[in-house]
Amino acid sequence: MFNEQQKQFFEQNGYVIAEQLFNSEEVEFYLDYYMKLRDHEKVRRDDRFPTATSSDPLVQYPRLMMMHRWDDTTLHWLLDPRINQCMTTLLDREPYAVQTMFYFKPPQARGQALHQDNYYLRVQPGTCIAAWMALDDCEIDNGCLQVVPGSHTWPTLCTIKADTTQSFTDVTVPVPDDYTATPVLMRAGDVLFFNGSLVHGSFPNQTTDRFRRSLIGHYIEGDSEKVARAYHPVLRMDGSTVEVASSEKGGLCGVWVTQDGQPVLEVSGYEVVEKATE
């Protein structure tokens, strides 16, 4: 599914798109499926974000979390052979699956501030990897993702407060001016694979009439020894459970310092992660 050039792009930049990995009938199916699933009695809605007012569109359409634990359709998507093949090519071995999420991102919804997924999953050694499937075409206007190419080589950064007028999450990571976040434009059915240390986030949905829906799986490298407790049980790609230890709640994190006029990272901070959800 990925050729050598795409694999190299992933290694250098920390992300790569598998274009049209899912076809339009599948996209239609998943859109319809998750619009209905949001009313299911078992669904876990992430309505814990602290900064919402009652008119916030995300109150009506909060992201759904960990549906694969009780919903077979989501579990099958998480373990889909196409996703497995893409990731096995990128990682040189099968990953383990740990998380699913669905974002509705309705019109006028805030985006998500720049962050690194492994801040939350705390995979050790190594990192996590995401499969992010677009179910609507994604542009800046309706809140596409943005990534900082090459930032997957950075350590987990210490966080700072986010601008919650633009982001529904309240922490972000500092990115020096020398680095630029790039919008990731995608078509429905494309899947973006990205390294768990890659700094990424998403724009607000500025449209008045377009959703920006996505189905997301998080995986860990198959030789990982630990992942945060909230991500257990850990699954092999055949659906069986594998024993992996739980990582500690806190960890060292990187801060930017200036050396010879250049920003460099120094791992001298320590942070405790209470919310293990992203």
Ligand SMILES: O=C(O)CCC(=O)C(=O)O
């Ligand atoms: O879909 C979005 O708006 C953001 C998703 C994201 O940042 C993530 O899955 O970690």
